Amino acid sequence: MKLALVKRVLAFAILGIAMAWTGYRVQMAAMRPHAPIAAAGGGARAIGSRVQPVLAARQSSRLAALPAALGNAAGTAPTIRPTKLAELRPPLSVESARNPFVASSWLPPLPEVPPAPAVRPAPPTPPPLPFAYVGGLDQKAAKPRAFLSNADQLLIVSPGDVVDGQYRVESISDTDVVLTYLPLNQRQVIAVPSEGK
Numbered sequence: 616m617k618l619a620l621v622k623r624v625l626a627f628a629i630l631g632i633a634m635a636w637t638g639y640r641v642q643m644a645a646m647r648p649h650a651p652i653a654a655a656g657g658g659a660r661a662i663g664s665r666v667q668p669v670l671a672a673r674q675s676s677r678l679a680a681l682p683a684a685l686g687n688a689a690g691t692a693p694t695i696r697p698t699k700l701a702e703l704r705p706p707l708s709v710e711s712a713r714n715p716f717v718a719s720s721w722l723p724p725l726p727e728v729p730p731a732p733a734v735r736p737a738p739p740t741p742p743p744l745p746f747a748y749v750g751g752l753d754q755k756a757a758k759p760r761a762f763l764s765n766a767d768q769l770l771i772v773s774p775g776d777v778v779d780g781q782y783r784v785e786s787i788s789d790t791d792v793v794l795t796y797l798p799l800n801q802r803q804v805i806a807v808p809s810e811g812k
Contacts, residue, residue, distance in 0.1 A: 740799075741801050744805060745766070746782075746794075746805060747763065747764050747765075748762075748805050749762040751807070752771075758773050759774070759787045760773045760787070763778075763792070763805070772784045772787075782797065783797060788807070790807055791804045791805060791807055
């Protein structure tokens with residue numbers, strides 16, 4: 616029983632080698648340029664190792680008659696320009712389309728993320744007030760005055776005054792001092808502390 620198995624494996628191996636050799640020969644024959652057809656009148660075409668003179672004579676006589684027929688139809692013999700042939704060829708690529716070393720992914724492509732909507736910037740806001748309320752003078756008068764401190768400076772202001780070129784004093788009352796930040800034309804309020812606190 617083991618001898619029959621060895622014979623069977625050996626037969627399949629020989630059959631596989633024969634099929635591979637035949638495939639190789641067919642592929643090499645397809646890659647080789649065909650032998651030119653001999654001129655009419657006694658030439659023969661070699662196919663493999665056999666010579667077929669009758670077939671070669673028929674084909675060569677047909678091919679010899681072809682340029683004459685084309686010349687009569689067009690009036691002149693056709694000419695082929697090498698530049699036109701070069702234009703018809705696809706451009707040569709350095710990279711092969713069948714590169715076995717190119718990594719490919721079997722994952723589906725990621726969905727496109729729509730761009731985030733444009734966020735409107737917040738409107739500009741004035742900086743925090745650099746002034747602190749220190750006290751007031753004649754708040755019941757027609758033009759009251761207030762004492763404001765800015766770090767180490769003491770300022771005496773009244774309505775209509777412009778302080779530091781950026782703030783205008785709008786009003787002074789018992790409860791607050793209203794200033795306008797001039798670059799943005801926005802109002803800011805300094806609260807006046809009550810005496811009970």
